[in-house]
Amino acid sequence: MSDPNDPVSGESVTRNQPGPLVENKDSVVHQTIYMVAKSDYCPCCNNEVLRNDQRFRCPECGKDPIHITCQDQLTGWCKKCAESDEQMRNNCGRLCLHIEGPKGVKRVFLFGQRTVQMGRAQENSLKGLGNGMEDCPHRPRANDMILRVVEANKDGSTGEHVERSLLISRVHGALMAARDGPREHMKIIDVGFNRKGSNNGTWVGNSQIRPWEWRELSDTEQVMIGRDNTRGLSGLGLTLRVLRGDRAAGNRIEAVAITRDDALKDTNQYVIVVREATIGFGQNMSICLGPYSAKVWARIRIDEAGQWAMRAEKDGPLGGMAGSDDTGYRTGLDGLSMKGGELSL
Numbered sequence: 035m036s037d038p039n040d041p042v043s044g045e046s047v048t049r050n051q052p053g054p055l056v057e058n059k060d061s062v063v064h065q066t067i068y069m070v071a072k073s074d075y076c077p078c079c080n081n082e083v084l085r086n087d088q089r090f091r092c093p094e095c096g097k098d099p100i101h102i103t104c105q106d107q108l109t110g111w112c113k114k115c116a117e118s119d120e121q122m123r124n125n126c127g128r129l130c131l132h133i134e135g136p137k138g139v140k141r142v143f144l145f146g147q148r149t150v151q152m153g154r155a156q157e158n159s160l161k162g163l164g165n166g167m168e169d170c171p172h173r174p175r176a177n178d179m180i181l182r183v184v185e186a187n188k189d190g191s192t193g194e195h196v197e198r199s200l201l202i203s204r205v206h207g208a209l210m211a212a213r214d215g216p217r218e219h220m221k222i223i224d225v226g227f228n229r230k231g232s233n234n235g236t237w238v239g240n241s242q243i244r245p246w247e248w249r250e251l252s253d254t255e256q257v258m259i260g261r262d263n264t265r266g267l268s269g270l271g272l273t274l275r276v277l278r279g280d281r282a283a284g285n286r287i288e289a290v291a292i293t294r295d296d297a298l299k300d301t302n303q304y305v306i307v308v309r310e311a312t313i314g315f316g317q318n319m320s321i322c323l324g325p326y327s328a329k330v331w332a333r334i335r336i337d338e339a340g341q342w343a344m345r346a347e348k349d350g351p352l353g354g355m356a357g358s359d360d361t362g363y364r365t366g367l368d369g370l371s372m373k374g375g376e377l378s379l
Contacts, residue, residue: 078104078112094119110213122340123147128178129342131334133313135323142303142321145178146336148211150306151225152179152259155204177205179304181259183270186297195296201260201269203232209274210248211287211308218287218308220251220276234260234269253278271295277320279309288312289320310335 074083076099083089083099090105091098092112106116126146133140155177183198207224224236224245231245237258243249251257253276260269275291289311292304303321305311311320314331323331330347337343 074099076101076104078114120147123336125340126336126342131321133321133323138301140301140303142305143179144311144334144342145304145306146342147178148306148308149208150178150210150304151176151205151208152181153177153205153207154180154182154199154202156180181206181270184297192297198260198267198269201234201262201267203234203260206232206259207236209290209292209306211290211306212248218285220253220255220274220287220290221248222251222257223248232260234262237261251276275317277312277318291320291322307334307336 075081076083076089077097078100081101083101087099088102089099090102092100092115094111094115097112100112104113105111106113111119123146129144129146131142131144133142181202183195183202184192185195185198186192203226205225207222210221210223212219212221222236222238222243224231224243224247226232226245235242237243238249238251239256242261251274255274257272257274258268258270259272261267271294273293273295275293276287277289277291279286279288287308289308290306292306293299294302305320307320311334312330312332313319313321313323313334314329315324316322317325319330320334332344332346334342334344
C-alpha cells in the first residue's frame with residue numbers, strides 16, 4: 035500500500051475525518067467518510083491475504099504477497115513456479131553420458147528432477163502400483179534408478195547376485211534435493227508400496243531409517259539399500275557426495291554424485307543435476323575421471339528451454355572435438371559425439 039497506515043487485505047475502517055459539509059435548518063454537520071483499503075489476493079490460490087496471514091515473496095517470479103501455505107517446501111518458491119519447474123525437469127528425462135577412456139567405457143546417468151525414485155523393478159512390472167496411496171509422502175511411480183547387485187566372477191565377467199538383489203524392494207525409496215529456508219540439503223525416504231515401507235529397510239550409516247519419514251543426509255553419506263542381518267547379507271551400498279557452489283552464491287547444491295559399492299563401481303555412476311554438473315579430474319567434480327586436481331573440462335545443465343545442454347571449456351581437453359589424442363578420452367551423450375562449445379539436445 036502507498037500509505038503504511040492503511041489497513042491491509044480489504045479491511046473496512048471508519049475515519050472520523052471531516053468530509054463535505056451538509057447544511058440542515060438548525061446546524062452544519064460533518065459527513066462520515068468510509069475508507070476501504072484495496073484487497074490483496076494470492077496469485078496461487080486466489081484467496082484474500084489478510085493482515086494476520088503469513089505471507090512471502092516468491093524468489094523466482096517475484097510475486098507478492100503469497101500465502102505461506104502456497105510455498106513449495108522443496109524449492110522455497112510459490113507452488114506455481116515449483117510445479118512448472120518440476121514439469122520441465124521431468125520432461126528432460128534421464129540422460130546417459132558415455133565416457134570412453136584408457137580404462138574402458140564409463141556410463142553416467144544424469145537426472146534433471148530433484149526427486150529420484152529407486153528400486154529393483156523395471157517400469158513394465160509396476161503397472162497399477164500406487165493406487166490408493168494419495169496420502170503417501172512420496173507416491174510410487176516408475177523407478178528412475180533401477181538397482182540390482184552385480185558381482186564379479188572368477189573369469190572376469192560380471193553377473194547379477196540374485197539373492198542380494200532381492201533384498202531391494204521393487205519400489206524401495208527416493209532421494210530428494212530439498213530446501214529448508216535458505217539452506218539446501220539431501221533427504222532420503224524408505225517407501226515400499228504396501229504402506230509398511232520396503233521389505234528389508236534402508237540404512238544410513240549403521241542406523242535404519244523409519245519407513246515413510248524423510249531423513250536428512252550429510253554432504254558425504256553411506257547408504258545401504260536393503261539388509262538382512264540374520265543371514266549376514268546386504269543389498270546395494272550407495273555413496274552420496276553433495277557438490278555445492280560458492281559461499282557467495284548461498285552455498286547451494288549444484289549436483290549430487292552417487293556411486294555404487296558393487297562390481298559396477300568404476301563403470302556406472304548417477305548424478306542428480308540440481309543446477310550444474312562438472313566433468314574433470316579431482317574430487318570436487320561431479321563426474322570425476324581421476325584423483326588429480328585440474329580445471330573443469332565440461333559443464334552439464336538444463337537450459338531455460340528445459341533441454342539438456344553441455345558446454346566444454348575452451349582451454350580444456352574437450353574444447354575441440356571430443357576424443358583428443360592428448361587425453362585418450364572420448365565423450366558422447368546417448369551415443370552422440372560431443373564437440374566443443376554449446377550443445378543442446
